[in-house]
Amino acid sequence: METMNRKRRSFTPEFKKEAARLVIDTGRTIKAVADEIGVKPQTLGRWVEAERQATQPAKRRTVEELEAENAR
Incomplete structure (x- = not known):
C-alpha cells in the first residue's frame, strides 16, 4: 500500500482575507478565483x-425582542 506524503498547505x-475579497469585491465566481x-x-x-x-x-x-427574550 502506497502512502501519500503530501504536506498540508x-x-x-x-492571504485568506485577500482571496475572499477578490470574490466579494469583484463579483467573480469562487471557482474562477480559486483556480x-x-x-x-x-x-x-x-x-x-x-x-x-x-x-x-x-x-x-x-x-420588544429583548423584553421577550428576558421574559423567557
Whole structure:
C-alpha cells in the first residue's frame, strides 16, 4: 500500500482575507478565483463565508425582542 506524503498547505489570515475579497469585491465566481490562486473552490468558499460574516454589521434587536427574550 502506497502512502501519500503530501504536506498540508497553510495560508496566512491576510492571504485568506485577500482571496475572499477578490470574490466579494469583484463579483467573480469562487471557482474562477480559486483556480487563479491555486486553492480548492470549497476552501475558498469557506474563506468567503467567514469574511462575509466578519464584515456584516451586528443585528440590532428591538426593545420588544429583548423584553421577550428576558421574559423567557
